[in-house]
Amino acid sequence: MRIVHLRSADYARRSGGWVYNTRLAAALAAQADTFTEIVVPVAFPSIGEQDAARLAAGFAALPPDSILVSDHLHVAQLIPQLADRQFSLAAIFHHSTTIEDEANGVHPDAEEERRCLAMCDAVIVTSDETAAYAVGHHGVAPSRLVLAAPGNDIVPRASGPSAKSRRILTVGAAVARKRYPYLVEVASRLRSADWHWTIVGDLERDPDHVAALRSVIDGAGLAARIHLAGAIEDGALADEWNRSGLYVAASLYEGYGMAVSEALRHGVPVVTTASGAVAGWAGEAVMLAPDDDAAAFARIIDGVLDDGAGQGRLSDLAFAFGSSLPGWDATFADIAPRIATACLGPEVEAAA
Incomplete structure (x- = not known):
């Protein structure tokens, strides 16, 4: 199984999305036969034209049996560059950007998000709520969804509540x-x-x-x-x-x-x-x-x-x-073959 992870160097660190994507990449690296990363320097607020052109050239060189995994925020910006790909594509869908746009008083572009998810072979979601949104608002087929809730680290119990902290x-x-x-x-x-x-x-x-x-x-x-x-x-x-x-x-x-x-x-x-x-x-x-x-x-x-x-x-x-609540090892157990199954279909993955 050949997995390629596309990430940006400027993704907000210590945000929930960054933590999840980083842990997911580590699990994929451990489970895939071949794992590589493509890093774009800047993706927020947008990927520049030169970087997009370099990514397009890199995509063209990927073997057809590759699975490219990336945050849907990146995929949505690279729809033209990914339209004619020969490999499989899996997007990590944390939540809808249209909700974020509405909160910011920006007119949301729901169609771009819909096109983004429609072109993906698999969509990784973090909750039943997000899964229902992807199906209900964007028509994603349930068979293409990979549900993997965030995991948790072992942490010490806080002393504040017992000390009646205010x-x-x-x-x-x-x-x-x-x-x-x-x-x-x-x-x-x-x-x-x-x-x-x-x-x-x-x-x-x-x-x-x-x-x-x-x-x-x-x-x-x-x-x-x-x-x-x-x-x-x-x-x-x-x-x-x-x-x-x-x-x-x-x-x-x-x-x-x-x-x-x-x-x-x-x-x-x-x-x-x-x-x-x-x-x-x-x-x-x-x-x-x-x-x-x-x-x-x-x-x-x-x-x-x-x-x-x-x-x-x-x-x-x-x-x-x-x-x-589950740890990261539990939530990402067999995540690579689950993504492959959603992308390729159970028959193809079984043969592989």
Whole structure:
């Protein structure tokens, strides 16, 4: 089995998509007979003409029995270069970019995404929610889907909940889809005392949005309470998990919600909006909050922070559920032959 992984050097590191794609590539490298990578220097916001031309030449040289695996964000930009390929193509579909565009106030190009997925022989999805979206909105045949939910690392249990910590943590890039201005409104309604809220995530992806977010925080008089930490190193993030007593999220949509699963693995209670796939897989392990009622959202947070014993029980539930989530080895077991089967059909893969 010959697998080629196309990635970009500028994919946002430590984002859920980057972590997933990196772990997937490692699993494919271990399982394929031959594994190589093609790296494009810059893909965001777009792949340049010269790089696209170089990629086209590289695609033309790939043997017909190759399977090219790449994030659908890259595939969507390379539809002309991939149209006449002789090899198989598998896209990693984390979530729809049309949802991201709508959150950013940009008119979405659903047709480009539809063409992207239509030309793929296989589509790798991270949740039942994303699978249903690909089928329902883009007409992807279920037989072409490869469902592989994100895995989880073994992590120490956080000490914050047992210490009745009043530290709140949110993890994710500061982009419109994460709805951080809404969380600031929620924070302004909190009645609990002595809380502190840290938001960890890339502050460079959308500078205008970050500037507006800082203005919202300042306008609410919460600059001393809400800290935008930016992208931080793994050790510093581990410290944040350890001392946090509550994890909060309000994303407009998540194709899975890896930060939520990480919170549960650490035993940190979670309050979140339904956020697309999160409500489906996390179920009663999280406390669901409304996405349009900041006062009600704040009351749920107050209820956790003001009940030390309850916070401990919620931590126990979170940790038990988080411990049941699969590791990366389990979620990517046999992922290479599964992709090949979706691309080539079960009869062809069995013969191979």
